[in-house]
Amino acid sequence: MFAPAVLGPTVDVLHELAGEGPALELAIGTGRVALPLAERGVEVHGIDVSEAMVAQLRRKPGGDRLAVTIGDMATTRVGSGYRLAYLVYNTITNLLTQDEQVECFRTVAEQLAPRGCFVVEVFVPQLRRMPPGQTAVPFHVGSRHVGFDTVDVVSQLSVSHHYVREGQQDAQGRELARYAASAHRYVWPSELDLMARIASLTLTHRWADWDRTPFTAESESHVSVWTKGGA
Ligand SMILES: C[S@@+](CC[C@H](N)C(=O)[O-])C[C@H]1O[C@@H](n2cnc3c(N)ncnc32)[C@H](O)[C@@H]1O
CATH class of the missing domain: 2.20.130 (S-adenosyl-L-methionine-dependent methyltransferases)
Known part of the structure; x- marks a missing residue:
């Protein structure tokens, strides 16, 4: 997941969607994505439940400059006016109930700016x-x-x-x-769309990967973008 062929397109898409920023990464971990995004000039804030993961992030170059809140991404609110919020690497599945996943969408939507985007990367149940x-x-x-x-x-x-x-x-x-x-x-793409709708977000893109390959019936993963206030 750290390979440039994976990380490069990931950061390209997120950078484009973040625009002027700021951006919020749910489950920021050790900053695999947040650090290169911040290097491109985007102000990135993070949430993670694990102090140990965030301690590793802090040890990396630039890791001391990111604002990170320790908390549960389903319920933790850290600010407002985000142009972009993102939750990648299948981590929405770490929320173990449908209620928590719905709550996560609601919590994100409240913190987005008008026309702000929420991006989720997750596998398709096999x-x-x-x-x-x-x-x-x-x-x-x-x-x-x-x-x-x-x-x-x-x-x-x-x-x-x-x-x-x-x-x-x-x-x-x-x-x-x-x-x-x-x-x-595990969570179905259509189920995520309903969670987004509950949070007043609208699906604007669904790709099979960060290269924006079209999503098809054979896709094993997807990168989905929902927008606050519609397309
Ligand atoms: C697979 S890592 C992904 C880290 C980073 N987003 C990346 O793409 O490299 C999963 C992260 O999710 C965090 N996590 C799991 N459940 C969480 C929750 N309910 N709230 C916040 N963070 C959570 C873990 O502590 C871990 O840092």
Whole structure:
């Protein structure tokens, strides 16, 4: 996600939408996107729930100049008049209920300037890969890493499981692997549009990626832009 081929187009789109700014990044993390956007002259504010992530951001060049508030992005209000708010890298799925995701849209909309934009980058749920009765689906199978999701289609909650080979053996000669898991609430594009509508935002763009490739039935991810006050 730090590769210039990924980050360059991301920052290009956000820079264009931010105009004169200011911009608000929900779940700013370690500043992967906020720092290069700020380098282009956009005033960027951030919210993140993790003090540890923000501490890493502060250690990076320019990281001490961004205004960051520690809080939950579903409910934390930090200002008003933002030209752009953005929530990328699938992080809306870290809000684990529909109510929290709706609240996030409302909270963002209140802080946007008229004609301001909210941008979300998130995967399209891959339920077409799962035949009826199956509850797990792999998303990466490699020689070092195996990842799969277990899915509850009623709550729309999924857990991403990762097994990573450590390249080391224990005293009995067994190969060691590290396990990590994260919970997500997957959300459909049309469901996001309804959340936006509840918050008085209107869909103005939906691309398959940051290069603005058209979104189609085969797209596995999308970058969506909703505007306050319509197109
Ligand atoms: C995958 S990282 C993305 C960071 C950054 N946006 C990027 O694109 O590199 C997810 C971030 O979301 C933050 N996060 C998760 N749930 C959150 C919440 N409810 N409110 C605010 N931040 C949250 C985590 O602390 C973490 O920094």
